[in-house]
Amino acid sequence: MEHSPEHSQHAPGPSSALTLTNLPSSSSSSSSSSRVHEEGENNGQRNDENLHHQEQEHEQQRSGVSYHLNISISNVARIHIRDDVWSCLVVLVTFWFFASMTLILGYYGSVTLELGPNGSRLIQTNPFFVQSIKVKELIKQKPGLMLYGFHGPPPSDVEISWTETHDAFVPANLHKEWLFFLNKGSKVNISYAMSSTSSSPLSLVIAQGTQSLVDWIEDPSYPNLTLSWNIIYGRGKIQQEIPKSSNYYIAVRNLNSEEVEIQLNFSFNALIYDTTQAHCRCSLGNRLCTFELYLLGENAAVLSSPGPNEETSNSNWYVKVSYGPRWITYFVGSGVMTILILLAFRICKIFQSIDGIGFHAGGMQSERAPLLPEKDDEISSWGSSYDSVSHDEEDLEEWLAKTFPEGKPSNEGDSNNTRCLCVVCFEAPRDCFFLPCGHCATCFTCGTRIAEDAGSCPICRRKMKKVRMIFTV
Incomplete structure (x- = not known):
C-alpha cells in the first residue's frame, strides 16, 4: 500500500487510469458520464462535418453537370455559326465570280460593228467596270476609219449630205439590201425607177436593225415589222425621218417569178457628231486603237467612217470593239461584299449572345437546381x-x-x-x-x-x- 502513491506518481497516463478504478463508486459514475458526454459531442461534430461535406459534393456535382453541358451546347452553336459563315462565303464568292464573268464576257464583251459611208457612231460605257475601249478594223483594205476620244458626249449637230445611185437586178423571190448608220434627226429620200419592160411590183422597206430586217425577210407581207414598208411600181419617191440612232437597212425584194431591174437614188441629209473638240484621235488603218477611260467623269468615243467614193461606194467597214475590264473594281467589290456578309453574321452573333445572356440570367436558379427528384438509390445521380x-x-x-x-x-x-x-x-x-x-x-x-x-x-x-x-x- 505504501508503494501505490509512488507508483501512481511515476506511472504514465494509463496506469493513472487504473488507479481511478480503486476510487469510490460516486467518482467512477461521474467519470463515466463525462466520457459519454464528450463522445456524444465528438460524434455530433463528425456528423455535421459529414453532412456539410456531402452537401458540398452534391453542389459540386450539380455545378459540374451544368458546366459540362453549357460548354457542349455553346460548342455546337459555334460550330453551326462557323459552318453558316463558310457556306455564305462560298456562295458569295461563286455568285460574284459568275456575275463578273457575265459582265466581262457578256454585257461588256467584244462586238463586231458594221459601218456604212459617213457613219458617225457614239460609244459610251460605264468607267467603273471598263478601263479602256479597244477598236480594231477586221478587213484592212479600206482606209479612213477614225476613233475620237472625248471627256463627254459631243453634240450631233453637224449636217452632212450625200447621194448614192444604185442599179440593181433583183432575182425572183430574193432581195438586195444597203446598210447605213444614221443618227436621230437624219432624213432619207429614196427615188426609184423600174425598168419599162418590167410589169411586176416590188417591196421596198427601211428596216431598223438586223432583227427587223430578218423578220421582214421571213414575212415580207407584214408591214409593221419595219420602219417603212412600201409596194413600188414604175417611178416614185419615198421620204423618211430617222427617229433613233441605229443601223438602217434599205432593202428591195422581188416577190415575183422573174428578175426585175430597178434604179435607186438615195439622198441623205444626216447629222453627225462634232469631232473638232476631241482630245485624242486614232486612225484604224494599220493598228489597234485604244482609248483609256477616266474613272471619275464622263467619257465618250466616236467611231466615224469616210464618205462614199469610187473605191468604197459599194463597200462597208467591219470593226471589232472590245472593252478592257477595270479589275480593281471587281476585286474591291468582292472584298466589300465579303466584309458586309461578315458584319451581318457578326451582328447576328451579337444579338444571339445578348439573348443567350438574358436566358441564362433568368434561368440560372433553375439550371443549378436538381433536374430530377432526389432518390435514395443510385438513380439520383x-x-x-x-x-x-x-x-x-x-x-x-x-x-x-x-x-x-x-x-x-x-x-x-x-x-x-x-x-x-x-x-x-x-x-x-x-x-x-x-x-x-x-x-x-x-x-x-x-x-x-x-x-x-x-x-x-x-x-x-x-x-x-x-x-x-x-x-x-
Whole structure:
C-alpha cells in the first residue's frame, strides 16, 4: 500500500487510469458520464462535418453537370455559326465570280460593228467596270476609219449630205439590201425607177436593225415589222425621218417569178457628231486603237467612217470593239461584299449572345437546381440539361397512362423509377434530350431510333432535328 502513491506518481497516463478504478463508486459514475458526454459531442461534430461535406459534393456535382453541358451546347452553336459563315462565303464568292464573268464576257464583251459611208457612231460605257475601249478594223483594205476620244458626249449637230445611185437586178423571190448608220434627226429620200419592160411590183422597206430586217425577210407581207414598208411600181419617191440612232437597212425584194431591174437614188441629209473638240484621235488603218477611260467623269468615243467614193461606194467597214475590264473594281467589290456578309453574321452573333445572356440570367436558379427528384438509390445521380422535363411530367404521366392502360409497364420495378427510366424500353436511364423542344424522355439509343424512324418527340410531337447525349459527372 505504501508503494501505490509512488507508483501512481511515476506511472504514465494509463496506469493513472487504473488507479481511478480503486476510487469510490460516486467518482467512477461521474467519470463515466463525462466520457459519454464528450463522445456524444465528438460524434455530433463528425456528423455535421459529414453532412456539410456531402452537401458540398452534391453542389459540386450539380455545378459540374451544368458546366459540362453549357460548354457542349455553346460548342455546337459555334460550330453551326462557323459552318453558316463558310457556306455564305462560298456562295458569295461563286455568285460574284459568275456575275463578273457575265459582265466581262457578256454585257461588256467584244462586238463586231458594221459601218456604212459617213457613219458617225457614239460609244459610251460605264468607267467603273471598263478601263479602256479597244477598236480594231477586221478587213484592212479600206482606209479612213477614225476613233475620237472625248471627256463627254459631243453634240450631233453637224449636217452632212450625200447621194448614192444604185442599179440593181433583183432575182425572183430574193432581195438586195444597203446598210447605213444614221443618227436621230437624219432624213432619207429614196427615188426609184423600174425598168419599162418590167410589169411586176416590188417591196421596198427601211428596216431598223438586223432583227427587223430578218423578220421582214421571213414575212415580207407584214408591214409593221419595219420602219417603212412600201409596194413600188414604175417611178416614185419615198421620204423618211430617222427617229433613233441605229443601223438602217434599205432593202428591195422581188416577190415575183422573174428578175426585175430597178434604179435607186438615195439622198441623205444626216447629222453627225462634232469631232473638232476631241482630245485624242486614232486612225484604224494599220493598228489597234485604244482609248483609256477616266474613272471619275464622263467619257465618250466616236467611231466615224469616210464618205462614199469610187473605191468604197459599194463597200462597208467591219470593226471589232472590245472593252478592257477595270479589275480593281471587281476585286474591291468582292472584298466589300465579303466584309458586309461578315458584319451581318457578326451582328447576328451579337444579338444571339445578348439573348443567350438574358436566358441564362433568368434561368440560372433553375439550371443549378436538381433536374430530377432526389432518390435514395443510385438513380439520383442522373440529370438532364433542360428544365422543361419537370414542367412536362404531367404530360409524360398522361402519355404513359395511354400507352399502358393496365397500369405499370412490365419492366418497371417500382413507381419511383418511372421518371428516371426511358419511356420506350424502361430499362436504360434517360440520358438524352431532343432539339429543339428540349424534352428528356428516352435513352440515347431509343431517342436515336425515334429520330431516324418517326422524327417527332414522343411528348410534344414536334419535329426533331437532333438528339443530344447527356453526360453526367
